[in-house]
Amino acid sequence: MKALLKRNIKLYFRDKANVFFSMLSVLLIVALFALFLGQGNWGSDEIRDSWLMAGILAVAALTTALGATSVIVEDKVNKITKGFYASPIKRSRITAAYILCPFIVSVIMTTITAVAFGVYIVAIGGDMPGIAGLLQLAGLMLLSSITATAIVCFFVSFIKTNSVFGSVSAIVGTLSGFLMGIYMPIGNLPSAIQTVIMLFPPAHAASLFRQILMERPMELALEAAPELDLPELQEVLGVVFRFGDFEITPVMSIAFLAASAILFFGLSVMNMRKAGKS
Amino acid sequence: MDYDSGKVTISGYDLRKQAQSIRQSIGVVFQDSVLDNLLTVRENLYVRAGLYSQSKSEIKRMVDEAVRVIEVSEFLNRPYGKLSGGQRRRADIATALLHKPKILFLDEPTTGLDPQTRLSVWETVKKLQTESGMTVFLTTHYMEEATDSDFIIVIDHGKIAAKGTPQELKTQYSSDSLQLVPNNAEAAEQIQRQLTEMKMDYGIAGGTITVKLPDTMASTAILENCKQHIASFQVLQGSMDDAFIGITGKGIR
Numbered sequence: 001m002k003a004l005l006k007r008n009i010k011l012y013f014r015d016k017a018n019v020f021f022s023m024l025s026v027l028l029i030v031a032l033f034a035l036f037l038g039q040g041n042w043g044s045d046e047i048r049d050s051w052l053m054a055g056i057l058a059v060a061a062l063t064t065a066l067g068a069t070s071v072i073v074e075d076k077v078n079k080i081t082k083g084f085y086a087s088p089i090k091r092s093r094i095t096a097a098y099i100l101c102p103f104i105v106s107v108i109m110t111t112i113t114a115v116a117f118g119v120y121i122v123a124i125g126g127d128m129p130g131i132a133g134l135l136q137l138a139g140l141m142l143l144s145s146i147t148a149t150a151i152v153c154f155f156v157s158f159i160k161t162n163s164v165f166g167s168v169s170a171i172v173g174t175l176s177g178f179l180m181g182i183y184m185p186i187g188n189l190p191s192a193i194q195t196v197i198m199l200f201p202p203a204h205a206a207s208l209f210r211q212i213l214m215e216r217p218m219e220l221a222l223e224a225a226p227e228l229d230l231p232e233l234q235e236v237l238g239v240v241f242r243f244g245d246f247e248i249t250p251v252m253s254i255a256f257l258a259a260s261a262i263l264f265f266g267l268s269v270m271n272m273r274k275a276g277k278s
Numbered sequence: 279m280d281y282d283s284g285k286v287t288i289s290g291y292d293l294r295k296q297a298q299s300i301r302q303s304i305g306v307v308f309q310d311s312v313l314d315n316l317l318t319v320r321e322n323l324y325v326r327a328g329l330y331s332q333s334k335s336e337i338k339r340m341v342d343e344a345v346r347v348i349e350v351s352e353f354l355n356r357p358y359g360k361l362s363g364g365q366r367r368r369a370d371i372a373t374a375l376l377h378k379p380k381i382l383f384l385d386e387p388t389t390g391l392d393p394q395t396r397l398s399v400w401e402t403v404k405k406l407q408t409e410s411g412m413t414v415f416l417t418t419h420y421m422e423e424a425t426d427s428d429f430i431i432v433i434d435h436g437k438i439a440a441k442g443t444p445q446e447l448k449t450q451y452s453s454d455s456l457q458l459v460p461n462n463a464e465a466a467e468q469i470q471r472q473l474t475e476m477k478m479d480y481g482i483a484g485g486t487i488t489v490k491l492p493d494t495m496a497s498t499a500i501l502e503n504c505k506q507h508i509a510s511f512q513v514l515q516g517s518m519d520d521a522f523i524g525i526t527g528k529g530i531r
Contacts, residue, residue, distance in 0.1 A: 002328065002332075003324065003337075004325065004328070006325070010317065011317070015316060078310075079308075083308065083373075086301060086306045088298050088301040088302045088330065089329045
């Protein structure tokens with residue numbers, strides 16, 4: 001299985017265009033922010049930048065995991081799997097290698113993104129989160145990659161042609177920015193759409209990232225301007241999600257991410273097994 | 279794929295009960311490639327060897343051996359997708375041989391290759407077969423390729439239409455023929471009269487008379503009788519192509 005997993009990961013990174021397109025949403029978000037989304041009242045620049053970083057980490061986990069699943073589709077389209085089936089390796093190992101690949105790619109790519117953005121934030125005079133914050137961040141990156149992988153594997157297990165995969169990638173790349181409340185802060189959206197966002201598991205990863213990354217900038221902003229309405233700002237920016245008066249706690253978000261990961265993993269394994277048999 | 283009835287045994291293993299042992303003892307070269315275009319031949323070989331063994335030294339040994347036998351070293355570090363058709367085929371065969379299978383399945387390995395590359399693929403396969411003594415199981419549309427094998431099964435519409443050694447099939451399903459070129463038009467008529475008298479089956483095309491022979495020796499009697507009318511002649515032995523047509527029927531369905 002190690003050989004297959006290495007192959008799958010290599011194939012993702014070898015296809016430079018695929019790597020670029022799986023990061024395209026991230027690049028677009030950064031560009032849009034630099035051009036116009038970054039304007040307006042954010043409380044402080046640190047708040048804005050860490051808010052942006054949180055969203056980008058959540059998006060990157062999803063889009064890179066999706067990019068790495070292109071191997072699954074390519075193998076199916078080019079009938080490369082029959083070569084594996086003729087060898088003694090167990091089917092379950094093949095499936096495991098397919099599922100682990102997007103996870104590892106997602107972790108690698110979000111780590112690179114986090115480091116790059118971290119360097120930028122420190123360079124413009126921002127603060128690094130402390131050790132506890134970094135650990136929380138690392139743990140959350142793992143969890144968000146796991147959930148993202150489970151979701152994309154489930155959808156990709158239905159895809160049988162390259163063109164469908166291309167369309168799905170384009171849709172996910174575009175929609176994820178909205179569904180995680182990045183193109184527009186969640187507070188500016190109608191409440192029906194807010195509900196949809198809260199049902200989208202990766203949006204919870206985004207909200208948790210915001211809680212970790214924006215904690216310190218929020219404190220600083222409050223010190224500088226004590227009249228700031230922090231709970232209001234947190235809600236508008238999607239740092240915390242609220243259903244009416246009900247506030248979703250971090251533990252609930254984590255549980256939601258984990259539960260959807262388990263659900264989608266189960267479903268995709270079931271679906272891939274079925275497909276492997278025919 | 280499962281089967282409906284009967285029993286399938288491959289090198290002594292039952293297909294349903296010992297599928298794993300079967301996979302260990304077969305190598306397959308598919309009709310269309312199953313290697314990764316973006317990886318080099320070496321990387322491809324390492325990936326596939328990794329399906330058979332966990333040990334690094336073992337994998338390296340398998341790859342080195344296959345590279346040596348199939349002589350793929352000249353394009354070992356080039357991406358598979360950039361190779362020519364013949365090089366790809368050689369890489370495919372090297373992949374199938376990594377674990378030293380007892381049976382090598384080749385599914386139309388030379389389809390779409392130029393004659394020279396086809397020849398080199400065949401040389402490789404024959405060398406392998408004689409050196410290692412493995413069984414080569416080949417499917418092909420080219421009858422001249424089948425002629426070199428030890429045993430042939432002709433499959434028509436999914437059913438076995440005939441089986442035997444190439445010699446047996448040729449004797450049974452194809453006939454030898456004699457081609458005569460007459461001296462002139464009058465001689466041609468003479469020959470035809472003679473042939474009708476001898477009750478031979480014949481046809482004329484482009485001034486050449488082709489006579490169907492029960493066996494090659496029958497030609498001597500005809501030649502003896504028509505000696506003075508013939509400009510030149512040729513005795514043709516039945517080929518596998520003829521046998522194939524004889525087995526599957528003449529018309530194109």
